[in-house]
Amino acid sequence: MEWIPTSGPYVPRRHIVGFTRELASFKQWLTDSNSTTSLFDVSGIGGIGKTTLLLEMTKAAAQAGILTLWLDGQSELATSGAFLSGLEASLKIEYGRQREPGLPLLSFVVGELTRQRSVLLIDNCSRLTGIEGWLMSSFLPKLSGAEVLFVMASRGGLPIQWHTSPYWGHRIQAFPLSLLTRAEVLDYLHRCGLDDMLRTDIARKTDGLPLLLAMTADVLYSRQSNPDAGAGLGEIPGRLSADILREAASPDLYQALSVLSLLPAADQATLNRLMDAPLEAAGYYALGNLSFVRRTACGLTLHHVIAGLLRSDFAQRDADQFQVRRQQAFQLLAEQFRLADVRQQRGIAAHILELYREFLPSAHAYADFSTALNxxxxxxxxxxxxxxxxxxxxxxxxxxxxxxxxxxxxxxxxxxxxxxxxxxxxxxxxxxxxxxxxxxxxxxxxxxxxxxxxxxxxxxxxxxxxxxxxxxxxxxxxxxxxxxxxxxxxxxxxxxxxxxxxxxxxxxxxxxxxxxxxxxxxxxxxxxxxxxxxxxxxxxxxxxxxxxxxxxxxxxxxxxxxxxxxxxxxxxxxxxQTGPAGLPSLIPRNEPRAKVDGSAAKQILELLFRGDEMDQLPVVQTLGLRGSDVRNCVQNMLTTNEAPYPLTQLDQSILRAVYLQRNRNKNQLADDFHMSRTTFYRHSLQALEHMGHVLTQALSGMES
Missing domain, CATH: 3.40.630.30 (Gcn5-related N-acetyltransferase (GNAT))
Known part of the structure; x- marks a missing residue:
């Protein structure tokens, strides 16, 4: 496990304990001249340190000059396409590798992985089963003669069919992570600089769970180093609680943590939309260094257990302020939802349902939503x-x-x-x-x-x-x-x-x-x-x-x-329907009088050059505009060199081809854009949604 320190008055050094066997095997594969394509199966309960181990492996591989790619299984294992697209994006961003036009994505990825020794680390592998047949029959066989190490981390480990496979079973090394031993806990606490008298008691009460141990050390180191905390160190916490979280961070950081608990993930700008006082860069950095906060491509995110504790504490401390902040978070997530892809939409939807779980039916004959089950x-x-x-x-x-x-x-x-x-x-x-x-x-x-x-x-x-x-x-x-x-x-x-x-x-x-x-x-x-x-x-x-x-x-x-x-x-x-009377409205005061969704955007495009019918569209009438105004706005939007966010140049090309040029059928258009008909259909719907978002903003500014 790692020590991820706070950034403030108390900045202990970063330490790693445990993982001796796992890192030794990993480094052996990196240096063995006879290494072949292999799989490391890392498993263990939440908070045990799977992600920390993968981060250490990433650092070791990078230091050895090995091509190293990281995938998040929560979003990039849903389909074979998402898996390959994730690898393509990593190759481009991390190494500047660009796929040649016309080269199939699978051929490009396999070619890059076989050119040199490579390490592919996949965190959150619980969704692997969705594509495991494709992996075992189509993807991995193309790499059987290469030098690629797959490190797959999940709670339950790889399914039994992987280990019993006559072709792949002997290539797998299983690394089930366990609780830290007493010696590892004491070593960790010693490196953290805590008083000798605390170490044995902490080791006994934290049971070797890395997440709880790191949080407890955050609190006790802060108390020990802070002259205002008093000489008494108090009772060592034996379970996760909001009190631990509150003491592990300064008051400003605790407010930021409370806000972060309302969001799936957030960067600095997003957090500041919900903060009373802006969180400066140093504060955001300090927040990211707390042991229970993880950095992701979308910003900082909390362990789901920690997020639930913080929300519960927030609601009990200040119910009115919690309602206000939760509504603000809802509006922000609703904006993100409309612009997100399907995978991201699912994550946002699940998070919002958890935020408002008390408004769902409870004590029902078929579904009781009152229990906080994940x-x-x-x-x-x-x-x-x-x-x-x-x-x-x-x-x-x-x-x-x-x-x-x-x-x-x-x-x-x-x-x-x-x-x-x-x-x-x-x-x-x-x-x-x-x-x-x-x-x-x-x-x-x-x-x-x-x-x-x-x-x-x-x-x-x-x-x-x-x-x-x-x-x-x-x-x-x-x-x-x-x-x-x-x-x-x-x-x-x-x-x-x-x-x-x-x-x-x-x-x-x-x-x-x-x-x-x-x-x-x-x-x-x-x-x-x-x-x-x-x-x-x-x-x-x-x-x-x-x-x-x-x-x-x-x-x-x-x-x-x-x-x-x-x-x-x-x-x-x-x-x-279910909220108490007087609950503040979720509708923002500055919301446009009319929104253009994908369906309305499609109607506008279909009637773009039929002025009389355009004038009769409900969204145009609601805004009090003329059809010619809307037509000019759409034409500019689809022909400008700089596509207005979130519209992309690909969106522009698809919408022009489908609704303005109209000289090819859907099969021909799909071929023109090098997509299957299904993929082209999905891109078309997404382009309409993006256009609707841009139109909503543009037309609202033109309201009469």
């Missing part, structure tokens, strides 16, 4: 999960109602098999720390190939989709944006969590997945579920009689549609 990083469904999901489903049918009312009970198992076979991305799984499923929901993404499956298992649902059937039957798979959930189950026998707690975890994870511009459909006759859906902002979109009789009840189609509703507006509605 769902962790979402890991997509994988084929080996199916047996576990079938067991959860079978166990949940009898004592609870975690099943579909549209499907006959004897067909649940076959339905889940077919969803896994034909629509695996329609399965949302919540896991424990070891990766074992705790809960899931499953359904079909609606497009031409899945309607027949719906008709087979749940024929009644087609009546509820009657207004859309014709469109859905011709919709290609890559353009689908609607998930119809048919099954759900939680581990009703779990010894630690109640079914309602797991239901809340599952609903939170599913909501996060939907926020990236998707629509979710739930169908139920259960009055408890109806109440839950209403509380969560679902809209009632139709109904039919269950089995055609009054006695059986009424099936209602509920929708949550993020295609035409922004995530921030949905959160505001939830708070408005």
């Amino acid at each position: 769902p962790g990083v979402h890991t997509p469904f994988r084929p080996e999960d199916l047996d576990s999901l079938q067991q959860l489903l079978a166990a949940a049918i009898s004592p609870t109602n975690w099943q579909s009312e549209l499907v006959h009970a004897q067909e649940y198992s076959a339905l889940l098999d077919d969803i896994a076979r034909y629509s695996p991305e329609g399965i949302c799984v919540v896991r424990d720390d070891s990766g074992a499923p705790l809960a899931f929901c499953a359904g079909f993404w609606l497009h031409g190939s899945t309607l027949s499956m719906l008709d087979r298992y749940a024929p009644g649902i087609l009546a509820l989709l009657s207004d859309e059937q014709a469109t859905l039957r011709t919709l290609p798979r890559e353009l689908t944006d609607t998930l119809c959930v048919l099954l759900a189950a939680v581990d009703v026998r779990h010894p630690l969590y109640g079914p309602e707690e797991l239901g809340a975890l599952l609903m939170r994870q599913w909501l996060v997945e939907m926020t990236s511009g998707l629509r979710g459909i739930m169908i139920t006759a259960d009055p408890q579920l109806k109440g839950l859906f209403q509380n969560l902002g679902f809209q009632k979109m139709g109904h039919i009689k269950l089995n055609g009789t009054e006695a059986e009840g009424e099936l209602i189609r509920w929708e949550l549609d993020f295609r035409h509703q922004t995530f921030d507006k949905w959160v505001k509605e939830i708070i408005r």
Whole structure:
């Protein structure tokens, strides 16, 4: 583990203890002339020092002149494309390596890694399972004759199939990190300069957990070195608490920590948007040097346990100020959400749901959001999960109602098999720390190939989709944006969590997945579920009689549609419905009278040269502008050499080609931009959102 000191009156030196075996093996690989492509599997609980070890390895590799790349598994292991794009970005930023036009991304990355001995460090590898098949079958074999070391850090370690692989198993070294030994703790405390009389007591009470040990040392060193702290060192804390955090930092830094706890990550400028007094560069540096603060590409971030403690302390100390700061954080995150990519949007959505968790339903029959459980990083469904999901489903049918009312009970198992076979991305799984499923929901993404499956298992649902059937039957798979959930189950026998707690975890994870511009459909006759859906902002979109009789009840189609509703507006509605009277409004006073979202931007482009129709657009009328004013603004925006942020030159090119030139079809355009049709479609939607943001700012300044 490392000592990361405060920057202020108390600046102990940075120390590393432990990791003897791990660093020795790493340095041996770096210097061994016969090294081949290998994998280091680093694992351990949160706060054990996985990231610190990887940082030390990074430093050692850089000192040895080895090409060294770092990936964050939370964002860059979702797909093979994200993995390769992350490596490409690192090669360009760190080493100036530029891919030649026309060279496939995979060929470029493999070529760079095989040119010299290389080290690839991947932190937060819990999402590795999403691309492990591609890694083992397509990526790693291309490097089998090279000299590349993969260091993969995660809580649970690499899945068993990696270690049992006849080709890769012998290339893996496992490094499960454990608590620090008593000797390592005493060595660490000795290097920190603490009094001899404290060391044994600290070693006993901190149990060797590096995160707690570093925080305790921060506090006690500060007390020992500060003449105003008094001679008595007081009781040594034996657990994480806000008191430790408050004493580990100066009052100014503690306020900054409280603000940081409201954000997923923040740079200096972002923090200062929420601070009473600006945090200077020295203060920001000091904040980043605290043992429980980590530097990332997006700024500083807190360990999630620490962030929760700080928020709780803030709310208890000054409830009114906490409300104000939380609202300010919400507005800032809402701005970031509209400009973020899908991966970043999921992270922001999950953070906002945690910020406002007390406004979500509690003590509900199916989902109790009052418990502060951390769902962790979402890991997509994988084929080996199916047996576990079938067991959860079978166990949940009898004592609870975690099943579909549209499907006959004897067909649940076959339905889940077919969803896994034909629509695996329609399965949302919540896991424990070891990766074992705790809960899931499953359904079909609606497009031409899945309607027949719906008709087979749940024929009644087609009546509820009657207004859309014709469109859905011709919709290609890559353009689908609607998930119809048919099954759900939680581990009703779990010894630690109640079914309602797991239901809340599952609903939170599913909501996060939907926020990236998707629509979710739930169908139920259960009055408890109806109440839950209403509380969560679902809209009632139709109904039919269950089995055609009054006695059986009424099936209602509920929708949550993020295609035409922004995530921030949905959160505001939830708070408005459930918050106490008099809660300050989340709507900023200087918000534009009208916002141009991606859908409105598309309408404007389609009517750009039809002045009369442009004048009639709701957004144009709301702003009190003429269509010609809007047209001139858009033309300037799409032709200027300096694209206004967040619009990019690629966005400009795509929008000009699609909406202004209009001389090629979508397949031809995708080829022109060297993208698949699906990727081109995604870039087009993103370009429209970016254009809408720029238009909102520009047109608001022109309001009459």
